Amino acid sequence: MKCKVCGGKAVISLRAYNSALCEKDFISFLENRVFKTIKKYKLINDKDKLLIAVSGGKDSLSLWYILNKLGFNADGMYIDLGIGGYSDLSLEKVKKMSDMLKRPFYTFHLNDAMGKGIEAISKKIKRTTCSACGMIKRYIMNRVCLDKGYNVIVTGHNLDDEASALMGNLLYWKEEYLWKKGMMLNEEEGHLSKKIKPLFLCSEREMAAYAVLCGIDYIYDECPFSIGAKSLFYKELLNRLEDNSPGTKLQFLKGYLKFIRQMNIEKNRREMKYCINCGYPTVSDKCNFCRIMEKYGIERNIIFEEYRPTYEVFE
Ligand SMILES: [Zn+2]
Ligand SMILES: [Zn+2]
Numbered sequence: 001m002k003c004k005v006c007g008g009k010a011v012i013s014l015r016a017y018n019s020a021l022c023e024k025d026f027i028s029f030l031e032n033r034v035f036k037t038i039k040k041y042k043l044i045n046d047k048d049k050l051l052i053a054v055s056g057g058k059d060s061l062s063l064w065y066i067l068n069k070l071g072f073n074a075d076g077m078y079i080d081l082g083i084g085g086y087s088d089l090s091l092e093k094v095k096k097m098s099d100m101l102k103r104p105f106y107t108f109h110l111n112d113a114m115g116k117g118i119e120a121i122s123k124k125i126k127r128t129t130c131s132a133c134g135m136i137k138r139y140i141m142n143r144v145c146l147d148k149g150y151n152v153i154v155t156g157h158n159l160d161d162e163a164s165a166l167m168g169n170l171l172y173w174k175e176e177y178l179w180k181k182g183m184m185l186n187e188e189e190g191h192l193s194k195k196i197k198p199l200f201l202c203s204e205r206e207m208a209a210y211a212v213l214c215g216i217d218y219i220y221d222e223c224p225f226s227i228g229a230k231s232l233f234y235k236e237l238l239n240r241l242e243d244n245s246p247g248t249k250l251q252f253l254k255g256y257l258k259f260i261r262q263m264n265i266e267k268n269r270r271e272m273k274y275c276i277n278c279g280y281p282t283v284s285d286k287c288n289f290c291r292i293m294e295k296y297g298i299e300r301n302i303i304f305e306e307y308r309p310t311y312e313v314f315e
Pocket of ligand 2 (some may be wrong): 277
């Protein structure tokens with residue numbers, strides 16, 4: 001297998017693009033893909049202050065690395081869900097990247113702030129771990145942006161994540177989610193930060209290859225609570241489709257994005273109110289987060305620990 005660009009030895013075949021690339025050309029292909037996605041979909045403005053949600057996994061750490069390489073300065077945010085050794089190890093990987101990029105990051109410790117880890121909280125509020133985790137993460141991420149002066153949350157969701165979420169929402173016609181699953185959610189100043197997903201056209205396999213080739217040290221294990229999750233099953237199904245007809249995942253997601261653009265969903269949005277406790281957008285008086293945590297008596301002492309990368313200062 002030869003590299004389509006330079007004729008050297010290819011390390012990865014990209015059937016969706018009918019291509020194969022060597023190490024060097026694949027790395028620039030992927031970085032260029034992220035850059036073009038940001039430009040084409042106008043994900044980032046000059047004035048934006050970026051905060052990236054990092055989990056310690058390959059996607060978010062690679063994205064942090066790529067953004068910095070492309071000149072988009074981003075600081076990090078890590079949510080310590082209190083899942084024992086898994087969370088500790090993830091945090092170590094985040095610290096390592098922070099030191100390497102010389103960019104600080106914030107940590108939110110669930111155990112300190114809410115008195116419990118994610119497993120105990122989800123039991124108490126009678127939600128599955130994944131749904132409780134999703135709700136808390138969305139809320140906390142928005143909160144840290146507003147508190148610390150950022151206006152954009154960047155997440156490392158890749159093509160496989162987005163395609164499988166779309167598939168799940170379509171299969172059960174979860175219309176409410178279908179209309180707001182764009183790759184960029186707009187900012188509402190003082191209430192909601194902009195959310196962007198610059199990796200949405202990069203597949204899981206491409207991201208794994210990128211992380212390995214660039215020597216990025218990430219946590220291999222999936223979250224222990226994701227085992228058996230439907231999203232993993234959808235990913236497997238989509239990969240089988242992809243094997244049969246390369247490019248299916250890209251088509252699926254791009255077609256959807258075109259469709260929601262044409263539908264002009266922004267106009268159809270419901271009238272938004274803001275939570276009387278915290279200002280978060282909501283359809284009732286209080287946001288979901290405040291309402292649920294209040295109902296089940298869970299403490300909310302929202303504080304962020306700041307980690308400054310270790311580097312020598314010469315004066
Ligand atoms: Zn090459
Ligand atoms: Zn609230």
